[in-house]
Amino acid sequence: MKEVFADIVTIGDEILYGQILDTNSQWISQQLDDLGIKVRRKYSISDKSELIKEAVKESLEKCQLVLITGGLGPTKDDLTKHALAECFGMSLELNHSALEDVEDIFKRMGKELTEINRQQAFLPKGSVKITNERGTAPGMWFDIDKKVVVSMPGVPFEMKAMMTKTVLPKIKQKFTLPVILHQVIRTIGIGESWLSEKIARWEDALPNHLALAYLPGRNQVRLRLTGVGDDRETLKSEMDEEIAKLLPTIQQFVYGFGDLEIEEAVGELLRTRELTIATAESCTGGFLSHKLTSISGSSDYYLGSVIAYHNSIKQQELKVSPKTLEKHGAVSEEVAKEMAEGVRKKLKVDIGISTTGIAGPDGGTEEKPVGTVWMAISFGGKLYSQKIQSPGTRLLNIEYSAIKALDFIRQTLNEG
Amino acid sequence: MKEVFADIVTIGDEILYGQILDTNSQWISQQLDDLGIKVRRKYSISDKSELIKEAVKESLEKCQLVLITGGLGPTKDDLTKHALAECFGMSLELNHSALEDVEDIFKRMGKELTEINRQQAFLPKGSVKITNERGTAPGMWFDIDKKVVVSMPGVPFEMKAMMTKTVLPKIKQKFTLPVILHQVIRTIGIGESWLSEKIARWEDALPNHLALAYLPGRNQVRLRLTGVGDDRETLKSEMDEEIAKLLPTIQQFVYGFGDLEIEEAVGELLRTRELTIATAESCTGGFLSHKLTSISGSSDYYLGSVIAYHNSIKQQELKVSPKTLEKHGAVSEEVAKEMAEGVRKKLKVDIGISTTGIAGPDGGTEEKPVGTVWMAISFGGKLYSQKIQSPGTRLLNIEYSAIKALDFIRQTLNEG
Numbered sequence: 001m002k003e004v005f006a007d008i009v010t011i012g013d014e015i016l017y018g019q020i021l022d023t024n025s026q027w028i029s030q031q032l033d034d035l036g037i038k039v040r041r042k043y044s045i046s047d048k049s050e051l052i053k054e055a056v057k058e059s060l061e062k063c064q065l066v067l068i069t070g071g072l073g074p075t076k077d078d079l080t081k082h083a084l085a086e087c088f089g090m091s092l093e094l095n096h097s098a099l100e101d102v103e104d105i106f107k108r109m110g111k112e113l114t115e116i117n118r119q120q121a122f123l124p125k126g127s128v129k130i131t132n133e134r135g136t137a138p139g140m141w142f143d144i145d146k147k148v149v150v151s152m153p154g155v156p157f158e159m160k161a162m163m164t165k166t167v168l169p170k171i172k173q174k175f176t177l178p179v180i181l182h183q184v185i186r187t188i189g190i191g192e193s194w195l196s197e198k199i200a201r202w203e204d205a206l207p208n209h210l211a212l213a214y215l216p217g218r219n220q221v222r223l224r225l226t227g228v229g230d231d232r233e234t235l236k237s238e239m240d241e242e243i244a245k246l247l248p249t250i251q252q253f254v255y256g257f258g259d260l261e262i263e264e265a266v267g268e269l270l271r272t273r274e275l276t277i278a279t280a281e282s283c284t285g286g287f288l289s290h291k292l293t294s295i296s297g298s299s300d301y302y303l304g305s306v307i308a309y310h311n312s313i314k315q316q317e318l319k320v321s322p323k324t325l326e327k328h329g330a331v332s333e334e335v336a337k338e339m340a341e342g343v344r345k346k347l348k349v350d351i352g353i354s355t356t357g358i359a360g361p362d363g364g365t366e367e368k369p370v371g372t373v374w375m376a377i378s379f380g381g382k383l384y385s386q387k388i389q390s391p392g393t394r395l396l397n398i399e400y401s402a403i404k405a406l407d408f409i410r411q412t413l414n415e416g
Numbered sequence: 417m418k419e420v421f422a423d424i425v426t427i428g429d430e431i432l433y434g435q436i437l438d439t440n441s442q443w444i445s446q447q448l449d450d451l452g453i454k455v456r457r458k459y460s461i462s463d464k465s466e467l468i469k470e471a472v473k474e475s476l477e478k479c480q481l482v483l484i485t486g487g488l489g490p491t492k493d494d495l496t497k498h499a500l501a502e503c504f505g506m507s508l509e510l511n512h513s514a515l516e517d518v519e520d521i522f523k524r525m526g527k528e529l530t531e532i533n534r535q536q537a538f539l540p541k542g543s544v545k546i547t548n549e550r551g552t553a554p555g556m557w558f559d560i561d562k563k564v565v566v567s568m569p570g571v572p573f574e575m576k577a578m579m580t581k582t583v584l585p586k587i588k589q590k591f592t593l594p595v596i597l598h599q600v601i602r603t604i605g606i607g608e609s610w611l612s613e614k615i616a617r618w619e620d621a622l623p624n625h626l627a628l629a630y631l632p633g634r635n636q637v638r639l640r641l642t643g644v645g646d647d648r649e650t651l652k653s654e655m656d657e658e659i660a661k662l663l664p665t666i667q668q669f670v671y672g673f674g675d676l677e678i679e680e681a682v683g684e685l686l687r688t689r690e691l692t693i694a695t696a697e698s699c700t701g702g703f704l705s706h707k708l709t710s711i712s713g714s715s716d717y718y719l720g721s722v723i724a725y726h727n728s729i730k731q732q733e734l735k736v737s738p739k740t741l742e743k744h745g746a747v748s749e750e751v752a753k754e755m756a757e758g759v760r761k762k763l764k765v766d767i768g769i770s771t772t773g774i775a776g777p778d779g780g781t782e783e784k785p786v787g788t789v790w791m792a793i794s795f796g797g798k799l800y801s802q803k804i805q806s807p808g809t810r811l812l813n814i815e816y817s818a819i820k821a822l823d824f825i826r827q828t829l830n831e832g
Contacts, residue, residue: 013629013642014629014631014640015442015445015458016445016454016455016456016457016458017445017446017449017455017598017640017642018441018442018443018444018445018446018447018448018449018455019446019598019600019629019631019638019640020442020631020633021437021439021442022438022441022442023437025434025438025460026431026434026436026437026438027434028434029431029432029433029434030433030434030435031434032434033433033434038432039432039433039434040432040461040462041432041459041460041461042431042432042459042460043457043458043459043460044441044457044458044459045456045457046456073608073630073632114609114613116609116612116613117609134807136609155632157807157808157812182433182435184435192489193530193532193533193552196532197530197532213429213430213435214489215430215435215436216489216571217436222435224430224433224435226429226433279702279723281702284706285705285706285708285709285710285714285718286695286697286702286703286704286705286706286709286721286723287702287706288702289701289702289705289723290700290701290702290703290706290814292701293701293702293723293725293814294701294810294811294814296775296776296777296778296810297778298701298725299725299726302701302725303725303726303728303729304722304723304724304725304726304729304733305702305721305722305723306720306721306722306723307695307702307705307709307720307721307722307723308720309709309714309715309718309719309720310715310719310720312719312764313719313720313763317720317762317763346733347729347733348728359709360712361712362712362713391550391573392573394710394712395710396573398706398709398710
C-alpha cells in the first residue's frame with residue numbers, strides 16, 4: 001500500500017507577523033494522523049498570490065493531499081480563491097448553491113446581504129463547493145490529477161465543522177490508507193531526562209516498527225508510542241503488550257492514557273469515590289476552579305469555590321484568623337491550611353483545597369520570591385500541605401500552580 | 417536598504433502529528449517583526465536528518481536568517497544537532513563552556529549529571545554556543561556566508577530566554593534593518609464584514625505604503641495597520657493621523673490599542689474610577705475571575721468571587737431565593753440578577769457580576785439550548801442584565817461568555 005502524504009498550508013500575514021496563533025494546523029494534523037495520513041510539512045505563508053501558487057505547486061509535487069486554511073474572508077486582503085483559480089487555470093463563476101448558503105446565513109441573522117459577502121459565492125469553475133455552516137466563506141475541493149487540494153476558511157470553528165462533516169469523509173473515500181496507531185501514556189511530576197533513564201532498557205528493546213517520542217509539557221511528559229503495520233488488531237495487541245511491560249517501572253507517575261488531561265483524571269477519581277470538592281483560591285484566582293469545571297459532568301463532584309483574593313475575604317468568608325495572617329503572612333502554610341479547612345466547612349464538601357502565593361511579576365521578596373505558592377488540602381479529618389516554586393511569568397505561574405494542585409489532589413486521594 | 421527575510425523552522429514529529437501546539441513560531445515572529453525583519457515562511461518538519469538538511473539549505477537560498485527550534489533534547493529522537501553539523505560539514509566536539517553550563521544546572525538541582533546530558537555539551541566545531549539558562553540543551557549560532565542559522569531548544573521558556581538575552585541582540589548587530597511599524601486597533605462586538613463596510617472609504621484612501629489587515633478573534637476583530645518607511649517618526653505620525661481619521665466611525669466598538677486585552681481595558685476602567693468588583697459565577701466556573709486576575713495589579717480592584725456551581729451554593733452563599741430558582745430555573749434573568757446582587761452585598765464591592773448558563777455538551781433543552789447564558793450586573797443601585805447565545809463547544813462557550821461578560825462591564829461603566 002502506498003503511504004499518503006499531506007501538506008498543511010496556513011495563509012495569512014497575521015500568522016507570519018505573529019499576530020495570531022495558528023491552532024488550525026495542529027487540529028488538522030490530529031485528524032489526518034487518525035486516518036493514517038502522514039503530514040510531511042506544515043507551513044505558513046503570506047497573503048500573496050505568487051507565494052500561494054508557488055506553495056501549492058511545490059506541495060503537489062511531493063504530496064497527494066494539500067489542505068489550505070485562510071485567505072477566504074470577505075475583506076480585501078484575502079486572496080486565496082483567486083490564486084488557486086489562476087494556479088489551476090480556472091475562471092471564477094457564481095456558484096448558485098454557495099449563494100443560497102450565504103443568503104441563508106444572513107436571513108437567519110436577520111441582516112441584509114452585503115455586496116462583499118455576495119462576492120464570496122463566486123468559485124473557481126471545476127472546484128466543488130464545500131458548505132460552510134458557520135460562516136459566509138465556502139470551502140473548495142479541487143481534484144487535480146488524482147491528487148486533492150482543499151481550501152478552507154481560517155476561522156477555526158468554521159474550518160472544523162467543514163472538515164468533520166465534508167472533507168474527512170471525502171478523503172477516506174478518495175485514498176486507500178495504511179494502519180498507523182498511537183498510544184500515549186501521560187506522566188506527571190518527573191522530568192524528561194529522568195524518565196528517559198528509567199525506561200532506557202525498555203525503549204532500546206522496542207521492535208523497529210514501534211517508535212517512542214517524549215512530549216514534554218507543563219510539569220508533565222507524555223510518552224507516545226507509534227506503530228505502523230498492516231493489521232490494526234495485531235498492531236494494537238503488540239503495542240498493548242509493550243506498554244504492559246513498561247508500566248510497572250513508572251506507575252507512580254502515570255495518571256492516564258491518550259487524551260486524558262489531569263483535570264479529567266482527578267474528576268474520575270472524585271466521581272468513583274463519590275467525593276465532593278471546593279476550592280479556596282488566592283493566587284490562582286479561579287483558574288483551578290476553571291480547570292475542574294472545564295470537564296463536562298463536573299457538577300457531580302464540584303460544588304463551588306470561594307476566590308479570596310483580598311485578605312478581608314480570607315477572613316470573612318474562610319475564617320482565616322487575623323493573627324495567622326499577621327504572624328505568617330498571606331503566603332504561608334498556616335494560611336493555606338486555614339483556607340482549605342474554611343472552604344471545606346463553609347461549602348460542606350469532602351475536600352477543600354487552597355492556593356495562596358505570589359503570581360508576580362510584583363510582590364516577591366527575598367524570602368518569598370515570585371512563584372512561591374503554598375497549597376493545602378483538608379480531607380478525611382487531616383490537613384495536607386505543600387509548597388511549590390513555580391518558574392515563570394504571571395500566567396505560567398497561575399497555570400503551573402493549578403496543575404500542581406490537581407496533582408496534589410490525585411496524590412492525596414491515592415494515599416488517603 | 418536591503419530587506420532582511422527570515423524563515424522559522426520548527427522540528428518535531430509531535431508538531432506534525434498534532435500532539436503539541438507550536439506556540440514558539442508565533443512568539444519568534446513577533447520578536448522579528450518588532451525588529452523590521454520579514455518572516456517569509458514558517459514551517460514544521462519531521463525529526464529526520466535528511467529533511468532538516470534539505471530545509472535549512474532551501475531556506476538559506478531565500479533568506480538571510482533561519483531560526484530553528486526543537487530537536488535538541490537529550491532523548492534519542494532528537495537529531496537537529498547532528499543534521500546541522502553534517503549540513504555545514506562540521507564535526508562534533510566537546511564544548512567545555514557548554515559542559516560547565518550543564519554541570520552547573522545539575523549542581524543547582526542537587527542531582528548527578530547523567531551521560532545523556534553530558535552528550536548535550538558536544539557541539540558542531542565552528543558554531544557559537546548560546547547559553548541555555550533554563551535547561552540542559554545549549555543553543556547554536558552558525559555564521560554561513562554572511563547569513564545566519566540559529567538552533568534553539570523547543571521548550572518555549574528555554575527558547576525565549578535564549579532569544580531575549582543572546583539571539584535578538586546578536587541579530588541587531590549583524591543586520592541593517594528597515595523601519596516597519598504596526599498599529600493595532602482592538603474592537604469588540606462587531607463582525608468583520610460590518611466593520612469592513614463601515615470603514616471601506618477610509619481603507620480605499622490609504623496610501624500604498626500603509627496596509628490594513630483584519631484579525632478576527634473570539635467576538636473581537638483587531639484592525640492592524642502596517643507601514644513601511646525610512647524614518648520611524650515620520651511614519652509613525654502619518655499612521656497616527658490615519659487612525660485619528662478612522663476612529664470616529666467606529667468609536668463605540670473600540671476598547672483599546674496594541675496588545676491591550678479586554679480584561680486589561682476593563683481593569684483600567686475600574687482602576688481609574690476607583691471601583692471594586694466581585695464575580696458570582698455558575699457556568700463560567702471561575703474563568704471570568706481568572707481573566708480579571710490574569711492582569712498584574714488586579715488586586716487593586718478585584719476582591720474575590722463566589723463560584724456557585726451547585727444551586728445549594730447559589731442559595732446559601734448568594735441568597736438566591738429558592739422560589740426564584742424553582743419558578744425560573746437556574747439559567748434565567750431573575751437568578752442572574754439575584755446572584756449579581758448577592759455577591760455585591762456579600763463581598764462588599766461596588767460591582768457584582770454574575771453568569772449562569774448551559775456550557776454543554778449536555779443539559780440543553782429546546783427552550784434553553786447549550787450556549788444559553790444569562791449575565792447580570794449590580795452597580796450603582798441598578799441591575800443590568802443580558803442574555804447571550806454562545807455558539808460552540810464547552811470550553812469555547814465558557815471563554816466566549818467570559819469575554820462577553822467583560823464587554824458587558826465595559827459597556828455598563830461607559831454608560832452608567
